[in-house]
Amino acid sequence: MTLDYGEQARPFLVVTGTSSGIHFSLEGMNALTGGKAKTLGQIEVTARTVALLNCGLLYASATR
Numbered sequence: 001m002t003l004d005y006g007e008q009a010r011p012f013l014v015v016t017g018t019s020s021g022i023h024f025s026l027e028g029m030n031a032l033t034g035g036k037a038k039t040l041g042q043i044e045v046t047a048r049t050v051a052l053l054n055c056g057l058l059y060a061s062a063t064r
Contacts, residue, residue: 002054004046005032011054022047 002011003022010032012024022045029037032045 002048002050003032004048005043008032008034011050 001014002009003024010028012028014022026037029040029043033040033043
């Protein structure tokens, strides 16, 4: 999935879900917020499902 926050968009591999919201690492949130994770605490993001190629688990046959 890709998470969008403001002008930033970052791919994240989601392994488990929650009943409400998305929980991810401090490092991931810092990547999305420009290092402001601790200051912001919580943020509202837009989540988009993307192809598996975007998560780094699969590789296009042309790139092997």
